[in-house]
Amino acid sequence: MNRTARAGLWFAAPVVALTFLIVVVPTLGAALLSVTDFDIYALGDVTRLRFVGLDNFAVLAHDPHFWRAAGNTLLFAALGVPATIAASLLAAVLIGSATVRWRPVWRVLLFAPYVTTLVATSVVWRTLLDTRFGPINAALAAVGIGPVDWLGDARTSIPAIVLFLVWKNFGYNMVVFSAALAMVPADLRDAARVDGAGPWLRFRHVVLPAIGPALLLATVLSVANFLQLFTEPYIMTHGGPAGSTTTVLYFMFEQGFTWWSLGMASAVALVLFAAILGVTAVQARLGRRAEWL
Amino acid sequence: MSTQGAVAPQLVSAFTAATGIAVDVQPLPWTAAHEKVLTAFAGGALPDILMVANDWLAELAMLGVARPVPGAFAGALPAAGAAVAVDGVPRALPWTLDTQVAFFHRGRLGAAGYAAPPATWHEWRAMGHALKRRRPDDYPLLLLLDWPEVLMTWGAQGTEPLLRDRDTRGNFATPGFRAALAFYVSLFADRLAAPLVGAQAGDTLAGLAQGRFAVLPSTASTVGDLNQLAGFPHAAWSLAAMPTPGPRPAPVLLAGASLVVTRDCRDPARAWQLVRFLCAPAAQRRLHALTGDLPAASAAWAEAPLAGDPLAAVFADAFTRGVGAPAVPEWARIVFEVQAIAERTVRGEFGIDAATAAMDTRVDAILAKRRWLLDRGRPA
Numbered sequence: 001m002n003r004t005a006r007a008g009l010w011f012a013a014p015v016v017a018l019t020f021l022i023v024v025v026p027t028l029g030a031a032l033l034s035v036t037d038f039d040i041y042a043l044g045d046v047t048r049l050r051f052v053g054l055d056n057f058a059v060l061a062h063d064p065h066f067w068r069a070a071g072n073t074l075l076f077a078a079l080g081v082p083a084t085i086a087a088s089l090l091a092a093v094l095i096g097s098a099t100v101r102w103r104p105v106w107r108v109l110l111f112a113p114y115v116t117t118l119v120a121t122s123v124v125w126r127t128l129l130d131t132r133f134g135p136i137n138a139a140l141a142a143v144g145i146g147p148v149d150w151l152g153d154a155r156t157s158i159p160a161i162v163l164f165l166v167w168k169n170f171g172y173n174m175v176v177f178s179a180a181l182a183m184v185p186a187d188l189r190d191a192a193r194v195d196g197a198g199p200w201l202r203f204r205h206v207v208l209p210a211i212g213p214a215l216l217l218a219t220v221l222s223v224a225n226f227l228q229l230f231t232e233p234y235i236m237t238h239g240g241p242a243g244s245t246t247t248v249l250y251f252m253f254e255q256g257f258t259w260w261s262l263g264m265a266s267a268v269a270l271v272l273f274a275a276i277l278g279v280t281a282v283q284a285r286l287g288r289r290a291e292w293l
Numbered sequence: 294m295s296t297q298g299a300v301a302p303q304l305v306s307a308f309t310a311a312t313g314i315a316v317d318v319q320p321l322p323w324t325a326a327h328e329k330v331l332t333a334f335a336g337g338a339l340p341d342i343l344m345v346a347n348d349w350l351a352e353l354a355m356l357g358v359a360r361p362v363p364g365a366f367a368g369a370l371p372a373a374g375a376a377v378a379v380d381g382v383p384r385a386l387p388w389t390l391d392t393q394v395a396f397f398h399r400g401r402l403g404a405a406g407y408a409a410p411p412a413t414w415h416e417w418r419a420m421g422h423a424l425k426r427r428r429p430d431d432y433p434l435l436l437l438l439d440w441p442e443v444l445m446t447w448g449a450q451g452t453e454p455l456l457r458d459r460d461t462r463g464n465f466a467t468p469g470f471r472a473a474l475a476f477y478v479s480l481f482a483d484r485l486a487a488p489l490v491g492a493q494a495g496d497t498l499a500g501l502a503q504g505r506f507a508v509l510p511s512t513a514s515t516v517g518d519l520n521q522l523a524g525f526p527h528a529a530w531s532l533a534a535m536p537t538p539g540p541r542p543a544p545v546l547l548a549g550a551s552l553v554v555t556r557d558c559r560d561p562a563r564a565w566q567l568v569r570f571l572c573a574p575a576a577q578r579r580l581h582a583l584t585g586d587l588p589a590a591s592a593a594w595a596e597a598p599l600a601g602d603p604l605a606a607v608f609a610d611a612f613t614r615g616v617g618a619p620a621v622p623e624w625a626r627i628v629f630e631v632q633a634i635a636e637r638t639v640r641g642e643f644g645i646d647a648a649t650a651a652m653d654t655r656v657d658a659i660l661a662k663r664r665w666l667l668d669r670g671r672p673a
Contacts (some may be wrong), residue, residue: 040622041662043335044356048666059658132495152493240439241490242636257328259626 027273033266040260056267066268068243069251072158076247077226080162084222085215087166088173093203095174096181107178114171122235125164126151151237154244161232161245168232169225173218180214181207216287220280227276248272296514297344297389297550300583307579308570314563327625334358341558342568347376347549350384352622359384359553363565368574372615373589377551379620385551386572387589389580391512392545392611393446394532396519401433401507410508410533414447414476417536421485424507432487434480435497435506438639439490441632442548443510446535447473449616450543456619456627456656461664463656465631466649472538474635474645481639488639498522501530510535512548516604517585534607547615549589623659630655 001009034056036042042049060066095106113121128134129150137147150160184207192202208215230249233239239246239254246254248268256265298320305316319340321329327349333339334356345353353359362383366374373387395410402409405423424433436443448455451469456462464470480486494500498518501509502525509515519530537543552571554564570576577588581599587608588594599605618624631652638648 037662039662040331040352041355041666043331048662050665131493149493152490241493242438242640243633257332260331 030266030269033263034270036263038261038263038266043260043262052263056264057271059264060267060271065243065246066248066251069246069248072243072245073227073229073247073249075158076162076165076229077223079159080165080226081219081222083162083166084170084173085218087170088218089177089215091170091174092177092181093207096178107175110174111171113168116168118168118231119235121168122164122232125167126236129160129164152241154242157237157241157245161236164236165226165229165232169222173222176214176218177211180211184210213287216283220283220287223279223283224276227272227279296517296584297580297586300580303583304571304576304579305567307576308567311570312566314567316567330358337557339555339557341555341560341564343553343555344388344550345385345553347385347387347547347551348618348624350377350551350553351379351620351624353553354379354382354384355622358555360556360558360561362386363561366569366572368592369572369589370591370594370612372547372612373549375615376547376549376617385553386568387549387551388572388577389513389586390547390549390589390608390612390615391514391587392547392608392615393442393510393512393535394607394611395535396501396509396511396515396530396532398501398504398507399529399531401504405507409531410536412534412536413540414536414538418476418479418483418485421480421483425483425485431505432485433507434486435489435494435500435509436477436480436486437489437491437494437497438636439632441628441635442512443535444473444477444632444635445618445628446510446546447477447538449546449618450537454619456621456660458664459667460619460621461660461667463627463653463660465652465656466646469538471645471649474638474648476538477635478639478645490636498525501525513587513608514585517583520585532604532607534611542614544616545611545614547612547617551589621660621663623663626659627656630659 035051035053037050037052037056091110094100095103095110100106128136131137131147131149131152134150136150140146140148148156150156188206188210189202192206197205228249229247230253233245233247233250234253237245239250249272252265252268252272255261255268298318301318301320305318309315323346327346330339330343330345330349330353339358343353343358350359359379362377362385366383366386369387370390373390374383376390377383377385377387397410401424402420405420405427407420407423411417411420421433425431445455448465448470450473451467453464453467453469455464455470457464465474481488497509497511498515499522500506501519502522516532519525520527535545552568554561554568558564572590574588574590574592577590577593578599580586581588581593587605588599593599594605594609599609618628621627634643634648634652634655637643638645643651
């Protein structure tokens with residue numbers, strides 16, 4: 001090992017050590033907990049702990065509440081990821097268009113929700129979505145649509161929270177897309193225009209291929225975020241009504257911190273970890289092959 | 294906790310004035326309190342004194358959080374004294390006592406020919422239909438599907454306990470609980486109660502005041518809340534005992550709160566001094582005046598304003614037949630999961646027999662660890 005390599009190692013060592021302490025050790029701890037029945041009794045006296053092998057996973061596989069939570073999480077992701085990406089891309093393209101003035105102001109305004117405190121915005125949105133006094137229902141009433149019980153009805157609770165999530169999160173991807181759009185060579189666009197391509201064809205064949213990697217990154221991050229959804233349903237609906245907004249992470253929180261079944265909660269965490277790893281691997285592979293871009 | 298937490302500084306300031314001991318009070322909402330207490334225990338950050346729901350005492354005793362009460366204590370209502378004992382050892386001083394009662398809108402009941410809700414399930418349903426006939430589009434009763442207290446109250450009126458085999462198995466397939474669940478579900482099936490959860494119901498007290506529904510089962514602190522509600526004079530509402538399966542008096546499921554001195558307390562002698570101060574009749578009367586909570590000290594009941602208060606008399610009568618919830622650490626979870634199955638039954642996913650069988654299966658699974666511990670002679 002030469003001098004430079006050794007110096008590099010020393011510079012990397014603190015980060016490696018911290019990552020090991022903060023990420024690797026707790027993950028291994030969770031893996032150990034997941035094969036025990038750590039519960040409220042073991043919390044009081046650790047000699048009441050039992051090794052149960054894969055029982056927690058077997059119980060989980062037969063628990064309708066877990067499958068319900070998994071289904072809800074997938075629904076959140078299926079609605080939320082395309083909506084967030086589409087909103088971000090639209091906002092980035094609009095902001096990037098040559099005719100827009102006061103560009104930095106728009107960028108700040110549209111990015112603001114992303115950096116605002118989640119709890120504060122959740123409370124504001126709960127007011128907006130209020131059945132009787134909310135502005136959203138007032139606007140719907142003006143066009144003759146009867147009051148919708150957004151957060152109280154099991155059929156509308158997920159769409160209502162997705163609406164909030166899209167508003168809250170599209171700013172981040174918008175900035176990523178804006179940066180990618182700025183990298184699209186102007187002469188390529190001009191060449192396409194000279195060749196007679198309209199706005200849609202230029203977007204489809206010049207812009208989209210150029211921002212492909214950014215699109216992939218944004219999708220991977222959004223999917224991972226949606227699969228780990230917890231705080232929004234926790235604040236806005238407490239997982240209800242009738243469990244319709246209970247996500248996998250919310251289910252894990254309930255198992256772990258409401259009922260103190262930490263063994264079961266760790267099993268849920270590992271299942272979610274494996275699921276996100278798997279989905280991300282598939283996305284990365286699809287992304288590499290994405291000739292369509 | 295919640296309203297009690299909000300007024301606690303006023304109660305504690307009298308103690309500080311009398312003894313010179315400064316007390317920090319941290320109010321918690323009831324909805325988050327149980328989690329916070331357990332997290333504080335796991336993190337070694339328990340306060341010296343905790344106000345807890347009596348249902349949690351078995352759990353806190355098992356964890357070693359709740360110190361046994363030193364010396365004798367007297368002066369509590371018998372039901373309150375029984376509620377704080379775990380395996381015969383008092384683990385807290387009783388602070389408040391409570392149970393479910395039916396609050397009602399006098400105007401709406403009067404219009405249907407009732408002065409007050411009647412005494413039995415059968416008559417209650419008849420009252421519901423009478424109210425429904427006058428206003429077919431309204432639901433006369435408010436029973437929220439994520440509030441487990443009403444079903445548990447009716448379930449506990451039977452002769453069989455809710456758990457069996459030394460509280461290690463569910464006992465929900467008994468005739469008594471099946472009848473209670475059938476009555477509960479029938480109120481929704483007959484459209485006497487809307488299948489709503491708490492988040493959908495809006496402000497329940499304002500709903501009662503406006504007469505959107507006529508009967509609201511709730512607890513004593515609702516008395517205080519209604520007294521403070523503008524535009525709903527005292528003469529416009531009242532309360533009655535919850536209905537029973539038949540004309541004979543039935544057991545009444547008690548709720549209530551007590552004060553625990555924790556294992557980590559640095560100065561137990563002073564902590565018990567404060568707890569005894571708060572549980573003494575003077576502080577208890579003050580609490581009642583501030584929140585409407587019902588004191589556990591019997592001396593506070595012997596004089597005005599509680600003595601001679603017809604509303605308080607309904608509670609006092611119920612307390613004489615009071616029974617506590619099973620003293621197992623898993624009880625809070627059992628209540629939650631049983632109500633979840635009841636909600637699905639109301640929504641038509643289960644018949645009564647299938648529902649009570651599912652409750653027993655679920656509760657048996659929750660209590661598996663307790664069985665294992667007891668089978669090995671370990672204290673659980």
